[in-house]
Amino acid sequence: MLGVYDFCGHYEWTFAWLHAQGGPNLVRAFWDQAIHMDSQRHACDLILRNGIDGMAQYWGHTLNHEGAGFHTTSTEQVFRIDMQACPSKGFLLRNHLLQYPDYCDHCIGWIGPMMKEAGFVVDHQHNHCGQCWWEFRRALDRTPPSKPGALAGEEDVRLRPGWQPEKQSTDTFRRANNVEEKDSGLNQS
Amino acid sequence: MNTASNPQPQVELPYTDTKPVGAADFYFAINATFRFVLQKLGLAGLRRYWTELGTHYFAAVSEGWRRRGLEGVAAYWRAFFAAEPGAEVNVHAGEQTVTLEVKVCPAIRHLRDHGREIVPCFCQHCYFVSEAMAAPAGLTVRIEGGNGSCRQTFARRESRLPPQDLASIKEAAC
Numbered sequence: 001m002l003g004v005y006d007f008c009g010h011y012e013w014t015f016a017w018l019h020a021q022g023g024p025n026l027v028r029a030f031w032d033q034a035i036h037m038d039s040q041r042h043a044c045d046l047i048l049r050n051g052i053d054g055m056a057q058y059w060g061h062t063l064n065h066e067g068a069g070f071h072t073t074s075t076e077q078v079f080r081i082d083m084q085a086c087p088s089k090g091f092l093l094r095n096h097l098l099q100y101p102d103y104c105d106h107c108i109g110w111i112g113p114m115m116k117e118a119g120f121v122v123d124h125q126h127n128h129c130g131q132c133w134w135e136f137r138r139a140l141d142r143t144p145p146s147k148p149g150a151l152a153g154e155e156d157v158r159l160r161p162g163w164q165p166e167k168q169s170t171d172t173f174r175r176a177n178n179v180e181e182k183d184s185g186l187n188q189s
Numbered sequence: 190m191n192t193a194s195n196p197q198p199q200v201e202l203p204y205t206d207t208k209p210v211g212a213a214d215f216y217f218a219i220n221a222t223f224r225f226v227l228q229k230l231g232l233a234g235l236r237r238y239w240t241e242l243g244t245h246y247f248a249a250v251s252e253g254w255r256r257r258g259l260e261g262v263a264a265y266w267r268a269f270f271a272a273e274p275g276a277e278v279n280v281h282a283g284e285q286t287v288t289l290e291v292k293v294c295p296a297i298r299h300l301r302d303h304g305r306e307i308v309p310c311f312c313q314h315c316y317f318v319s320e321a322m323a324a325p326a327g328l329t330v331r332i333e334g335g336n337g338s339c340r341q342t343f344a345r346r347e348s349r350l351p352p353q354d355l356a357s358i359k360e361a362a363c
Contacts, residue, residue, distance in 0.1 A: 001269070001273075001294075001296070001314070001315045001318070001319070002219050002242070002296075002314060002318060003211060003269060003272065003273050004211030004212055004213060004215035004216060004219075004273060004274065004295075005202070005204075005206060005210065005211035005269070005272035005273060006202065006203075006204045006206070006211070007211055007212070007215040007218070007219070009204050009246065010242060010246050011215075011218065011222075013242065013245070013246045014222060014238075014242075017238060017241060017242070018226075021230065021234070022229070026229065029225075029229070030222075030225055033225055034218070034221040034222055034224065034225035035218060035221065038217075038220075038221035038224060038225070039217040039218040039220070039221035039222075040217070040218075042217075042303075087206075087207075087208075090207075091204070091206055094205065094206075095203075095204040095205065097204070
């Protein structure tokens with residue numbers, strides 16, 4: 001039986017398997033169709049119905065359930081997540097599991113299209129070490145991503161010792177809705 | 190019940206986590222993955238996915254079974270189900286076989302509780318994944334039942350059990 005205790009391990013293995021079957025397009029279709037539209041349809045329902053409040057409801061539940069080290073900040077205009085210890089990437093790092101070149105891409109792979117459907121765009125960075133941040137704003141809102149500490153104060157992951165973009169391979173997404181919009185190597189902090 | 194009998198499940202599992210049991214909502218993703226692979230690659234592709242997952246991802250488990258035999262099989266499944274939320278499973282270890290008496294399958298229960306459409310051949314994954322894990326260890330598995338409860342029997346390959354009859358694995362439904 002496939003279990004959920006080591007879910008992130010076989011989930012990551014599956015990305016590599018799908019890539020071998022059908023290349024990157026099949027992996028992207030998987031994140032969109034299987035995860036966004038099927039597995040996580042409860043998230044989609046909440047966020048389409050309740051916008052930023054729905055994001056707070058969804059991530060409050062799911063990140064607590066997964067045992068994440070995280071902080072969320074919510075205003076009328078923006079929902080921000082600071083992930084200080086990603087339970088999913090952390091599981092892979094602790095267990096030395098690496099089959100797919102960028103596991104972290106799966107999040108924007110399903111969240112990006114979901115946010116597009118809900119009328120939001122995504123500013124996001126991940127450092128492949130279990131830390132990332134996200135800001136979701138309505139598509140018509142042209143506000144740039146916040147400066148470190150401006151929204152989340154000392155909870156901003158960019159102010160934590162583990163966030164070292166000059167030493168890490170940091171991927172950046174600006175006003176994005178899918179994984180192809182990655183700005184690799186643009187180490188803005 | 191094994192859900193309460195092993196406070197440190199990770200000692201018998203190849204991968205460790207910081208929390209004692211997994212997050213049940215991941216069963217949604219497992220079910221959705223099967224549906225996606227079935228739609229894109231057909232039933233043969235889905236069975237190949239299960240088999241290759243069993244062979245490659247679970248290679249460390251197979252190696253443990255090869256070294257320890259049926260005792261390792263029993264220890265693994267006790268630890269496995271202790272870490273699955275909502276599982277009610279008895280593991281019977283005998284001289285010739287290890288039998289998993291799955292009274293409540295945690296995946297089917299969670300999917301059903303949340304009104305998820307379950308891929309009809311969902312329960313076949315247990316056969317294809319476990320058989321691929323068992324074969325390199327000189328073992329084999331037979332499954333009977335499904336759709337929420339089943340019996341899984343692990344034995345040595347030389348015991349020459351009749352081939353798995355896939356018709357004896359029930360289709361899953363909400």
